[in-house]
Amino acid sequence: MYTDVHAGDRRPAGWGDKIWSLGLLIFSLFIALWLVSLIGPVHDQAPLVFSLSWVPSLGVDLAFLIDGLSLLFALLVSGVGFFVSLYAAFYLRGHPLLKRFFLYLLLFMLGMLGLVLAGNLITLFVFWEVTTVASYLLIGFNHESASARRSALQALLITALGGLALLAGLILLGSVAGTYDLVQVLSSRGQVQGHALYTPILILVLIGAFTKSAQLPLHFWLPNAMAAPTPVSAYLHSATMVKAGIYLLARLHPVLGGSGLWLWILTLVGAATAVVAAILALRQTDLKLSLAYTTVVALGTLTMFLGSDASVAIAAAITFVLVHSLYKAALFMVVGIIDHQTGTRDLHALGGLIRRLPITFGIALAAGLSMAGFPPFLGFIGKELKYEGALAIAEEPLLVAIAAVFANALMVAVSATVALRPFLGKLPPTLASSREASAGLWLSPLVLALLGFTFGVAPGLVADTLVQPAVTAILGRPEVVKLKLWHGVNVPLMMSIATLLLGVLTFLMQRRIRDGLNRAARWLPSRMDRQWDRGLALFKRAAALHTRYLQHGLLQGYMAVVFIAVVATLFWAVFWGESRAGGFEMQFNWARLTLKEWAAMALVLSGSLVAIGCRAPLTAICSLGGMGVGVALIYLFFGAPDVAITQLLVETLFLVLVAMTLNRLPHSMAVRGTRPRYLHALIAVLVGAAVSLVLLAVIQQPLVSPTREYYELASVPEAFGRNIVNVILVDFRALDTFGEVVVVLVAALGAAALLRRHPGNGIPGYRDQGGPEE
Amino acid sequence: MESALVIVIGVMTATGVYLMLASNLLCYLFGLILLSNAANLVIFVSGRLTRVVPPLIPKGLEAPPEPVANALPQAMILTAIVIGFGLLAFTLALVVGCYRELGTIDADHMRLAEPIDPDGEH
Numbered sequence: 001m002y003t004d005v006h007a008g009d010r011r012p013a014g015w016g017d018k019i020w021s022l023g024l025l026i027f028s029l030f031i032a033l034w035l036v037s038l039i040g041p042v043h044d045q046a047p048l049v050f051s052l053s054w055v056p057s058l059g060v061d062l063a064f065l066i067d068g069l070s071l072l073f074a075l076l077v078s079g080v081g082f083f084v085s086l087y088a089a090f091y092l093r094g095h096p097l098l099k100r101f102f103l104y105l106l107l108f109m110l111g112m113l114g115l116v117l118a119g120n121l122i123t124l125f126v127f128w129e130v131t132t133v134a135s136y137l138l139i140g141f142n143h144e145s146a147s148a149r150r151s152a153l154q155a156l157l158i159t160a161l162g163g164l165a166l167l168a169g170l171i172l173l174g175s176v177a178g179t180y181d182l183v184q185v186l187s188s189r190g191q192v193q194g195h196a197l198y199t200p201i202l203i204l205v206l207i208g209a210f211t212k213s214a215q216l217p218l219h220f221w222l223p224n225a226m227a228a229p230t231p232v233s234a235y236l237h238s239a240t241m242v243k244a245g246i247y248l249l250a251r252l253h254p255v256l257g258g259s260g261l262w263l264w265i266l267t268l269v270g271a272a273t274a275v276v277a278a279i280l281a282l283r284q285t286d287l288k289l290s291l292a293y294t295t296v297v298a299l300g301t302l303t304m305f306l307g308s309d310a311s312v313a314i315a316a317a318i319t320f321v322l323v324h325s326l327y328k329a330a331l332f333m334v335v336g337i338i339d340h341q342t343g344t345r346d347l348h349a350l351g352g353l354i355r356r357l358p359i360t361f362g363i364a365l366a367a368g369l370s371m372a373g374f375p376p377f378l379g380f381i382g383k384e385l386k387y388e389g390a391l392a393i394a395e396e397p398l399l400v401a402i403a404a405v406f407a408n409a410l411m412v413a414v415s416a417t418v419a420l421r422p423f424l425g426k427l428p429p430t431l432a433s434s435r436e437a438s439a440g441l442w443l444s445p446l447v448l449a450l451l452g453f454t455f456g457v458a459p460g461l462v463a464d465t466l467v468q469p470a471v472t473a474i475l476g477r478p479e480v481v482k483l484k485l486w487h488g489v490n491v492p493l494m495m496s497i498a499t500l501l502l503g504v505l506t507f508l509m510q511r512r513i514r515d516g517l518n519r520a521a522r523w524l525p526s527r528m529d530r531q532w533d534r535g536l537a538l539f540k541r542a543a544a545l546h547t548r549y550l551q552h553g554l555l556q557g558y559m560a561v562v563f564i565a566v567v568a569t570l571f572w573a574v575f576w577g578e579s580r581a582g583g584f585e586m587q588f589n590w591a592r593l594t595l596k597e598w599a600a601m602a603l604v605l606s607g608s609l610v611a612i613g614c615r616a617p618l619t620a621i622c623s624l625g626g627m628g629v630g631v632a633l634i635y636l637f638f639g640a641p642d643v644a645i646t647q648l649l650v651e652t653l654f655l656v657l658v659a660m661t662l663n664r665l666p667h668s669m670a671v672r673g674t675r676p677r678y679l680h681a682l683i684a685v686l687v688g689a690a691v692s693l694v695l696l697a698v699i700q701q702p703l704v705s706p707t708r709e710y711y712e713l714a715s716v717p718e719a720f721g722r723n724i725v726n727v728i729l730v731d732f733r734a735l736d737t738f739g740e741v742v743v744v745l746v747a748a749l750g751a752a753a754l755l756r757r758h759p760g761n762g763i764p765g766y767r768d769q770g771g772p773e774e
Numbered sequence: 775m776e777s778a779l780v781i782v783i784g785v786m787t788a789t790g791v792y793l794m795l796a797s798n799l800l801c802y803l804f805g806l807i808l809l810s811n812a813a814n815l816v817i818f819v820s821g822r823l824t825r826v827v828p829p830l831i832p833k834g835l836e837a838p839p840e841p842v843a844n845a846l847p848q849a850m851i852l853t854a855i856v857i858g859f860g861l862l863a864f865t866l867a868l869v870v871g872c873y874r875e876l877g878t879i880d881a882d883h884m885r886l887a888e889p890i891d892p893d894g895e896h
Contacts, residue, residue, distance in 0.1 A: 555881035556797050563791055593778055601782045608789040611804055620804050627786075631811050634779070635851075638823045639843025643851050647814075650859045654807075657863055661870050665800060666879060680795040688788025695780045695816055703822050708846050712829070716836050724829040724838075724845035729852060740853050747860030751867035 020102040021089035028082040028109060035075045039465050042071050047473070049119055049183065058122075059180045065119030068469025072318065073116035073247050075466070076325045080239040081109045083444035087333050088231035090440030091340060101141060105235070108134035112240045116247055121170040121180040124251075128166065128208075128244065132159045135241050139228040148227035154532065155221045158211050162218075166208025166248075172201045177255070186254045186476070193259055202256055205248070206265060213245025213299045216273045220529040223280075223292040230336030233288065237295045238332060239325035246299065246321065249306045250314075254476045258309050266307030267393075271403035273300030278410035282510065283517050285347045287335045287418055291328070294371075294414050297407050298324045304400060305389055311471060313389035315481045316382070318470045322462060323370065323382040326452045330367035331418055333445035334360055338422055340441065342434045347417070352427030356434050359442050361423045366449035368419025370456070372412040372503065373496065378456040381483050383408060383499070387492035405499050412503025413510060459483035563683050570690035574697055597637055603630030617662060625655050642725050779819055786812035799869045799879040806865060810858040814851045821847030 042048065047067035054062040066074070085105065092098055111130030118124035133156075140152025174180040176195045177188040185192075192198055209215075214222035222242060226233055236242065249266070256262060274297050281293030298320070305317035337360050338353070339345045354361050366377070373383035386408070390401040436442075455462050463483040471479045506513060550561075607627025614620050628651035635644035711724055711732065721727035729737050786808050793805025821844035829845035831838050873879050876886065 553885065554797075555802070556795055559795050563795070597778075601778060604782055605785055608786050608808055611808065612789045612792055617800055620800075624804060624807055627808070628811065631815065634815070635818070637825065638818070639826055639828045640818070640848045640851075641828050643818075643848050643855070646852055646855050650855050654859060654862055657866060661866060664870050665873055680792055683795065684788040684790075684792035687791045688784040688786075691787045691812070691816065692780050692784030695783060695819055696777065698820050699776050699780075699822065703844075705844070705846065708821075708844055711845055712831075712842070713837050716831055722831040722833070724831065724842075725848045725852065728845060728849040733849065736853060740856055743857050744860040747864040751864050754864075754867040754871040 017089075017093075017098045017102075020099050021085060024085045024102050024106055024109075025082060025089075027106070028078045028085060031113065032075060032078040032082055035071060035078060038066060038071060039469075042066060042068055043465065043469050047183070051119065054120075054123070059174070060122040061120045061181070062123055063119035063181065064114075064117045064123075065182050066117060067473040068466075068471070069247075069250055069473040070116045072322070072466045072470045073243065074113055076239040076243070076322070077109065077112045077116060080235065080325055080329050080448070081105075081112075083448055084231050084235040084329065084333075087234065087336070087441065087444040088229075090438060091231050091336055092229060097141070101138075101229070104134055104137045104141065105232075108138060108235075108240070112244070115244055119182045121174050121182060121185060124182070124248075125163070125167050125170055128212075128248075129160075129163055131241060131244060132156060132163055132212075135159070135225075135236055138232045138236065139225045141229055141232065142227065145227065151221070151224040151227040155225050157536075158218055158221045162208040162211025165204045165211075169201050169204030169208060172197050172204065173252075173255070176201065182251075186252075189255050189258070192255050198256075198259070199261065202259075202261060202265075205252060205256065209245035209248045210269065210303075211245070212248070213242050213303065214273075214296050215245075215269050215300065215303060216276060217528055219273060219277060219296050220532065222296055223289055224529065226286075226288050226292050230288065230332060230339060233292070234329045234332035234336065237292060238328035242295060242299055243321065243325070246302045246306070246317075249303065250317070250470075250474050253306060253314075253474045257306075263307045263309075266303050267400060270300045270302070270304030270307060271399060273297075274304060274403055274407040275300075278407045278414075279517065281414050282410060282506070283514055283521070285514075287338065287345045287347060287350075287422070288332070290414050291331055291335060291418060294411055295324075295328060297411060298328070301386070301404065301407055304403065305386070308389070308393045308400075309475075310389065310392040311475055311479050311481075312385065312392040314474050315467060315471045315479070316385035316389035318467050318474070319378075319382045319385050319462075319483065322455075322466065323378050323452065326448050326455075327367040327370040327379060330363060330445040330448040330452070331371065331415075333441075333448075334364045334367065335418065337437045337441050337445070341437050342431050347421055349428060349430070350422040351425035351431075352423070353431065353434065354423040356427070356431070357423070357436050359436055359446070363442060363445045363449045364419040364423065366453055367445065368415040370449070370452040371415035373408060373499070376453070376456045376485055378452045378459070378462075380496075381456060381459055381485060383496060384492045385483070387495045391491060401495070405495055405502070408499045409502035409506060412500060413506035416503070416507040417510065456485065459485065560680075560683060563687050567683070567686045567690050570687075570694050574690070574693045577697065594637075596633075600630050600633035600637060603627070603633070605630075616667065617658075617665060621655060621658050621662075625651065628655075640725075642723070776819055776823055779815065779823070783812050783815045783819065786815070797880050797882045799872060799881055802881070803862070803865050803869055807862060810854070810862070814854050814858070817847045817850050817854065 038048065047065055049063065049065050051061045051063040054060050085102070088101065088105065092101060095101065108131060111127050111134050114127030115124060115131055118127055136152050136156040139155050140149050142148040170180075173185065173192065176192050176197050177185045178191075179185060192201070211218050222237065225236065228236070277293050277296035277300060281290050281297060284290035284293060302317050302320060302324075305313045305320070308314065335345060337357070338350065341357060341360075342350065342353070344350065370377035370379035373379045386404050387401065390404045391397050393400050460483070463481055467483065468479060468481040471481055604627050607623045607625075607630060610623035611620050611627070614623065628647065632644045632647040632651065635641075635647060711728055714732075715721055715724045715727045719727045719731040721731065790805045790808030790812055793801045793808065796802060796805070824841065824843040827840065827842045829838065829842040829848065869879060872884065876884055878884065
C-alpha cells in the first residue's frame with residue numbers, strides 16, 4: 001500500500017548526515033542517562049520542579065516537573081528515541097533529505113520531552129502543539145507522495161482540532177483551580193470537581209486526549225499516518241505521539257479522574273476503540289497497517305484502564321505503556337527491515353524468510369511473544385495485571401474483562417501473523433535474493449526485544465523504579481506495586497489461557513475471518529476515513545460559498561453590509577437603552593429658531609438633496625459647496641467661530657481640488673450600478689433615522705462634563721490662553737494636533753504619489769484584456 | 775432648536791449613505807463629504823448648543839463670566855475637519871488615479887485583482 005522511498009535517489013552518506021545522526025544519538029542518550037540518574041531522587045523524595053518565569057502576568061511559567069509519571073514517559077521518549085535514531089540512520093542511509101529528517105525528529109523529540117516534563121498547563125499545551133506540528137512534518141516526510149501529504153494533513157487537522165479543545169479545557173481548568181501551576185492544579189481536585197465547569201473541562205480535555213491518542217471515532221488518522229517512513233512509525237506510534245493523549249489522561253487523573261463521568265466515558269470509549277480496532281486489525285494484509293491498528297487497540301485498552309481509580313488497574317495501564325513501547329517499536333522496526341530487504345510488506349507476497357533473515361526472525365519472535373503475552377516476557381506480566389485490574393474495577397468488571405480478553409486474543413492473532421507469516425511457509429521465488437539486514441538495522445529492535453525479555457524475567461528492575469512511582473504519581477497516594485511472573489492458579493491465569501486459545505484459533509482461521517469481515521464490511525456504512533474527506537469537502541464548499549456571498553469584491557455590497565450593521569446596532573442601542581431609561585419624547589421648539597438659523601439649515605438641506613439627484617459632477621460640487629457653507633454658518637451661529645472659519649477654508653480648498661481634477665474625470669456620473677435604487681434608499685433612510693434617534697436620545701440626557709469645566713477653569717491659569725478651543729488644541733491636546741498634522745501630511749504624500757504621472761507605469765494591457773472602456 | 779438640527783443631520787446622513795452605496799466612485803466621494811460633515815455636526819450637537827457666545831475668556835478674568843459654548847466638541851470638530859479633509863483629498867486622488875489606470879470609475883468594473891470567474895459566479 002505504502003512503501004518508503006529506497007531506491008533511485010541514493011547517495012553516499014555525507015559528513016552532514018553523520019554529524020546529524022551522531023548528534024541526535026548523543027543528545028537522546030544523554031537525556032536518557034540523566035533521567036535514569038533521577039530515578040533514585042524521584043523515588044525517594046518529592047517531585048523535582050524547575051521553573052522559569054515566562055509570562056508572569058498570566059501565571060504562565062516555563063516550568064518542568066519530574067515525578068514518577070513524567071520520568072517514565074520521558075525515559076521512553078528519550079530511550080526509544082535513541083534506538084529509533086540509530087535505526088533511522090541506517091534505514092534511511094543516503095536519503096537525500098536525511099538531515100531534514102533528523103531535524104524533524106529532534107524537534108519532535110524535544111516537543112515530546114517538553115510535553116511529558118511540563119510543570120505548567122500552558123507550557124504543556126505549547127509542547128503539545130510542537131509535537132502536532134513536528135508529527136505533521138514527519139508523517140508528510142515523503143512529501144512527493146500525494147497520499148503521504150493527505151495523511152499528514154489529516155493527522156494535523158484532527159490533532160490540532162483536539163489541541164484547540166484542549167487549550168480551552170486547560171484554560172478553564174486553570175481558571176477554576178486559580179493557577180496554571182501543575183502541582184497546585186493536581187491538588188485541587190475537590191475544588192475542580194465541585195465546580196459547575198467540571199463537565200465542560202472534562203469533555204474538552206478528553207477531546208484533546210482522544211484525538212491525539214486516536215480513540216473512536218477519530219481513530220482513522222493513525223493507520224493513515226503509516227505513510228511516514230517506518231522509523232517514524234516506530235517512534236510516533238509506539239512510545240511517543242499517540243501516548244501523549246494517554247500521558248495527558250494519566251497526568252490529569254488526580255484532578256479530573258474518579259468521577260462517574262470520567263469513569264464511564266473512558267471505559268466505554270476505550271473499550272469500543274479496543275474492540276473495533278482489533279477487528280479492523282485482522283482485516284489488514286499490510287504488515288505495517290495491521291501493527292498500526294494494534295496500536296489503536298493498545299491505546300483503547302490504556303484509556304479503558306485509566307478510567308478506573310483502582311490501583312491495580314492503574315498499575316496495569318502503566319506497565320502496559322512500558323510493555324507496548326518496547327515491543328511495538330521493535331515490531332515496527334522488524335517490519336521496516338522486511339520492507340527494506342524484500343521491498344514489500346504485503347502478507348500475500350511474503351513467506352519463508354526464516355533462512356534468509358534469521359536474526360530478524362528471532363527479534364520478531366521475541367517481540368511478538370511479548371505482544372501476545374507469553375511468559376516469561378514482560379508482556380505476560382502486563383497482561384496478567386490487566387486482567388487483575390479489569391476484575392478490580394468496581395463498576396463494570398465484566399465489560400472491561402470481556403473487552404480486554406477479546407482485544408488481547410486478537411493481539412495474539414496479529415502478533416502471530418506479524419512474527420510468523422513472513423518467515424514460515426514457502427519462500428516465494430521473488431524473494432530468493434533477499435539477505436539479512438546489516439547490524440545497524442537489527443541492533444535497535446534486538447535491544448528493545450531483549451529489554452522486554454529481561455524485564456519479564458526480572459520484573460523487579462522496573463517495578464520499584466518506574467512503575468510504582470508512576471502509579472503513586474497518578475493516584476496521589478503511596479502505592480506498592482509488585483510485578484511477578486507467577487501469580488498462582490487464579491482467575492487472571494484462566495483468562496490468559498482462554499485468551500491464548502482464542503488467539504491461536506483466530507490466527508488459524510484468519511483467512512476465513514478476514515473474508516467474512518470483508519464481506520460484512522460491504523454492508524456497513526462507509527468508513528470514517530471517507531466521511532472525513534466528505535466533511536472536508538463540505539467545509540471547503542462552505543468556505544467558497546462564504547467567499548462568494550460575503551467576499552464578493554463588490555464595493556456596493558460591502559457598504560450595504562456595513563450600513564445595515566450600523567443601523568442594527570444603533571436601533572438596538574436606542575430601543576434597549578430607552579426601554580431601560582423609560583422612553584423619550586421629541587420636543588420641537590420651532591419658534592425659538594431665528595430666521596438666519598432657518599436659512600442656514602435650508603442651505604444645508606437643499607445642498608444635500610440636490611447632490612443626490614444631479615448627474616453632472618459640476619452640479620454636485622456646487623450643491624455640496626452650498627451645503628458646506630450652510631454647515632459653517634451653523635457653527636458660526638452657535639458660538640463656534642473658529643470652527644466656522646476652518647470649515648469654510650477647508651471647504652473652499654477641497655472644492656478647488658475637485659475642480660482642478662474635474663477634467664481628469666468622466667463628465668457624467670449617471671452610473672449607479674445594477675442594484676435596485678429603492679433598496680439603497682431604504683438603507684439610507686434607515687441610517688439617517690437611526691443617527692437622528694440616537695442623537696435625540698443623547699440630548700435628552702443632562703450633560704455632565706467635568707472635562708469641559710476643567711478646560712474652562714484651567715485655560716488661563718495653566719496655559720495662559722483666553723481662547724479655550726485654541727488652548728485645548730495647541731496646549732492640552734497638543735500631541736493629538738501633532739498627530740493630525742502627520743495624518744494630513746501622509747495623506748498629501750499619498751495623493752501626490754497617486755497623481756504623479758508615471759509614463760508606462762500604468763497597468764499594461766488591462767483594457768485589452770476585457771477591461772471596460774469608458 | 776437641537777431637534778431641528780437633528781433632523782437636518784439625519785437628512786445629511788441619509789443622502790451621504792445613499793451616495794456611498796453607488797458603485798460610481800465619484801458618487802461615493804460626494805457621499806463621504808456629506809457623511810463627514812454630518813458626523814461633525816453630530817459631535818457639535820452632542821455638546822449642546824449655545825447661541826452666539828464663543829468660548830473666550832475676557833481680559834482680566836480667570837474664567838468665563840457667563841455660560842459659553844462648549845469648547846470641547848469644537849476642538850474635536852476642528853481636528854475632525856482637518857483629518858476629514860486629508861481623507862477626502864486622498865480619496866479624490868485615488869479616484870482620479872483609478873480612472874487614469876483602469877479607464878472607469880465604476881467600482882463594479884474594477885476586477886483586476888480578482889477577475890470575474892469564467893464560470894460566471896458573479
